[in-house]
Amino acid sequence: MSYTAEEIAELKALCPEAAEGKEGSTTVLVLPSLSLPSGCVPPVVDALLWPGMRDNYPSRLYLSQKVVKPGAAQPNWNSSARILERNWHAYSWNLNRTDLRPVQMVAEHLRGLQ
Amino acid sequence: MNFSPDSFSRQSFLGPNSQAQIENCVVGVAGLGGGGSHIVQQLAHLGFLKFVLFDRDRIEASNLNRLIGGTAEDVSNHRLKIEIAQRLIVGIRPAAEVEMIADIWQNCADVLKRCDVIFGCVDGFDQRRQLESTARRYLIPLIDIGMDVLVVEGSPPEISGQVILSMPGEPCMTCMGFLNDHSLAREAARYGDAGINPQVVWSNGVLASTAVGLAVDLVTDWSKSLRKRAYLCYRGSTGTLTPHVRLDYLPPGPCPHHPTDGVGDPHLRLL
Amino acid sequence: MKADIRLLGSVYAAAIADLSRPHPVAAERVGFISVALGKLSPNHFLLLGHGYTAVPDAHYLDYPRAGACIGPDAIRAAMQRILDTGAGQLHVHLHDHSGRPRPSRTDLRDMPALVKSLNVVGPACAHGAIILSSDRAWAQVTVPDSRQLFDASAVTVVGFPLLFLNR
Numbered sequence: 369m370s371y372t373a374e375e376i377a378e379l380k381a382l383c384p385e386a387a388e389g390k391e392g393s394t395t396v397l398v399l400p401s402l403s404l405p406s407g408c409v410p411p412v413v414d415a416l417l418w419p420g421m422r423d424n425y426p427s428r429l430y431l432s433q434k435v436v437k438p439g440a441a442q443p444n445w446n447s448s449a450r451i452l453e454r455n456w457h458a459y460s461w462n463l464n465r466t467d468l469r470p471v472q473m474v475a476e477h478l479r480g481l482q
Numbered sequence: 483m484n485f486s487p488d489s490f491s492r493q494s495f496l497g498p499n500s501q502a503q504i505e506n507c508v509v510g511v512a513g514l515g516g517g518g519s520h521i522v523q524q525l526a527h528l529g530f531l532k533f534v535l536f537d538r539d540r541i542e543a544s545n546l547n548r549l550i551g552g553t554a555e556d557v558s559n560h561r562l563k564i565e566i567a568q569r570l571i572v573g574i575r576p577a578a579e580v581e582m583i584a585d586i587w588q589n590c591a592d593v594l595k596r597c598d599v600i601f602g603c604v605d606g607f608d609q610r611r612q613l614e615s616t617a618r619r620y621l622i623p624l625i626d627i628g629m630d631v632l633v634v635e636g637s638p639p640e641i642s643g644q645v646i647l648s649m650p651g652e653p654c655m656t657c658m659g660f661l662n663d664h665s666l667a668r669e670a671a672r673y674g675d676a677g678i679n680p681q682v683v684w685s686n687g688v689l690a691s692t693a694v695g696l697a698v699d700l701v702t703d704w705s706k707s708l709r710k711r712a713y714l715c716y717r718g719s720t721g722t723l724t725p726h727v728r729l730d731y732l733p734p735g736p737c738p739h740h741p742t743d744g745v746g747d748p749h750l751r752l753l
Numbered sequence: 754m755k756a757d758i759r760l761l762g763s764v765y766a767a768a769i770a771d772l773s774r775p776h777p778v779a780a781e782r783v784g785f786i787s788v789a790l791g792k793l794s795p796n797h798f799l800l801l802g803h804g805y806t807a808v809p810d811a812h813y814l815d816y817p818r819a820g821a822c823i824g825p826d827a828i829r830a831a832m833q834r835i836l837d838t839g840a841g842q843l844h845v846h847l848h849d850h851s852g853r854p855r856p857s858r859t860d861l862r863d864m865p866a867l868v869k870s871l872n873v874v875g876p877a878c879a880h881g882a883i884i885l886s887s888d889r890a891w892a893q894v895t896v897p898d899s900r901q902l903f904d905a906s907a908v909t910v911v912g913f914p915l916l917f918l919n920r
Contacts, residue, residue, distance in 0.1 A: 371753070376753045379753055380753060385752065386752070386753045387750035387751055387752045387753060388750070388751055388753060389748045389749065389750045389751070390744050390748070390749075391615070391748075392615065392618075392739050392740050392741070392744065393738055393739055393740075393741060393744075397753075398750055421663070423608075423663070423666045423667045423669075423670040424663060424666075424667030424670065424671075425670075446670055446671075446672075447608070447670055448588075448608070449608070449612065450588055450591075450612040450615060450616065451615075452748040452750075453591065453616065453619070453747065453748055455588050455589070460670075503915075503917060506917050506920045507915070507917075592793045592794060595791060595793055595799065596793060596797075598909065598915060598917075599915070619791075620759075620791055620799060620801065621759040621761060621801050621803075621911045622911070623911065623915070649762075649911075649912070649913060650761060650911050651761050651762065651763055651911075699913075699914070700913055700914055700915050701914065701915055702914065703913075703914035707913075708913055709913055710912075710913045742761060742803040742804070743787075743789075743803055743804065743838065743840070745789045745791075745801045745803050746789025746790050746791050746799075746801050747789075747790060747791050747792055749839065
C-alpha cells in the first residue's frame, strides 16, 4: 500500500515515529507511543493500524496493551493478535467505512476509547 | 538408561537413518490438552527426545475424560498440564529433554522458533492464525489438529475434526480454506471466545495419531510420498479421515498469504 | 555466538539442480542463497534461506587453479541484490560426495574477503558461505553483531522430508 505525501505528513504529525511493516501480504502501520484520549490508563501505548479488511472489520486499530477508563464503560476487548511478532489487543469498534485516510481511521478508532 | 538398538526394531521400516532423524528433531507442542497429550505420548514412544511444551493451564476434573496421563490425584493437586506431559514423556524416555513453558507461546515466541516441527493443539481460528504466521516467518512446518461437535436440532450430533500440514512455501490454512474471513469474523463477534468445545478421547486419538504419522513421515520420509501438504477431515459418525476436496482445487503457485521473501524478523520502515 | 540455517525446500532443490550442471569453463558452479535474519537471543540467530540465484555462466573467470572463480560482475550482482531486497547472501557450492564437506584452502582464503564485501553494503544482514554435499552441509556465517565468520550450528532443509544436513 502506498500513501500520498499528504497522508504521510498527517501520520507523522500524529506520530513522528510512524512506520510501516509487512505481515504476510498486508502492509500495516505501526504508531509508537500514540497518545490516547484523556482518561485512558495508560495514556500512551504503541498502536498498529491494520488498514484493510480483517475479521469482518473494514480496518482495525490494535494496541500494545489493554487500556482502562476508570469510572467509565470499558471497551469490549474482543481480539488478541500477533502481528509483526508482537502481541496486540483490539476492542470491538466497527467503523463501517472504507473511505478514510489512515489518520482519519486512527482518529475514528480512538473514538471507541472516549 | 541406555536402550539397545533393538528398542526400535519394530519401526526399522522407517529407514536406516530414521532413529537419528527422530532423535535430532526438536518438537514444539502448543497446547497439552486432549490432543497435545496424545501427541507427546506417541512421540515419546517413537523415540523423539527433544520437546518444547507450551500450556499455562492446570488440569481440571472435566479434562479427565481425555487428557492422556492425567490422574484424579493430578486434579486434586491442580497440576500443570505441561507437568503431566513431561511426566508422561520421561516415563517412556528418561533421556528426553523436555522444556516446559507454563505460558502461552506468544509470550515466549523465541523458544518456539527454535523448534523443527510444531504441533498446534490450540483452540480457535485466531489462535491458529497466529501460530501459523510465526511458523511461516521462521520456516517451521506446522501440524494443526482440532475437533468439534456439530449439533443440529432434530439430528444426532456429528464429530468433525481436522489434521492440517502447513509447510513453509506451500499452501497455508487460508489457501486451504480452513482459515477464512467468515470463521474469524464469527469468532471475533463472540468477543474472541473460541467456546468450550466438546472433546472426546477417541476422536482426539485419531487426530493425534494421524498428526504424529505425518510428522514421522516428514522427518523420516519412510513413505516417499513427498506430500508437501495435507488437509484431512475427520468424521466421527463414520470413523473416516479423508483428504479435503479443496486440495484438488488449490491455485497453482506459491502461497500468496505468506510470501517467502517476508520471512524473518519484521522490518519497520519509517514513513 | 550461534547460528542455525534453515533453507526452504524449493531453494535447496534449486541450488542442487543448478550447482550440478556442468560449466563450460569452471570445474564447479557457485550460486547465492538469499537469507533473512531471525534473532532468538543476543547470541542465537536464525538464517532463513528463501531464494536462490544462479551465477550466470558469463560471470565466471577461466581460472584452472580453483574449482570455480567468479568475477567482479557476480559479486556486484550479489551486492546489488542486498541493496534491492535487504536479504543477506550465502555463497554456495556443491561437493560431489556424501558426508560432511570440508572447505578447501581456496575457500578458506577467499571467503572472508567476499563476506567483507557483502557486509559493506549489508551490515544489518547475515552473510557467509555454505558448502553442500549430497547429504550434508558445512557453513560459516557472519551476523550483524559479529563481523567474524563462525561455524553455523545446524543446517536444515525445510521441505518434505525435513533434512538435517548438519547436526
